[in-house]
Amino acid sequence: MSDREVTCIPTTTWYLFDEKEKPLGQIYRTGFPEDGLQFEGGQRFETGEVVSFAELRATCSMRRFRVVVRVLR
Numbered sequence: 001m002s003d004r005e006v007t008c009i010p011t012t013t014w015y016l017f018d019e020k021e022k023p024l025g026q027i028y029r030t031g032f033p034e035d036g037l038q039f040e041g042g043q044r045f046e047t048g049e050v051v052s053f054a055e056l057r058a059t060c061s062m063r064r065f066r067v068v069v070r071v072l073r
Contacts, residue, residue, distance in 0.1 A: 014067045016042060019051060024069060033067045046073040 012032060016024035025043035033053040040047050048069040056064040 011062060013062055013064045014053075015056070015064065016048070016067050016069050018069060018071060024048075024071075032063070033065050038072065042069070042071075045069075045071045048072060 012029050013026055014029060014033060015026050018024055024045065027041055027043070029039075033050045035050055035052065037050045038047060039050070042048050048071050051068040051070050053065050053067045056066055058064060
């Protein structure tokens, strides 16, 4: 058994906002946001790019992030 087990259970919640501070919903991910990261699966868009992020207080064993997104599609 390794120290880095892969799990399909989401370990982070991303609260998404556009560059004008308009809420875009939230998504659950197994990874952490990174500046410039492109991703799919938003509630109000198809593809987005992380502009910036800030970690919020964790709750219920899940890390939470406020993520500013540039909507690409």
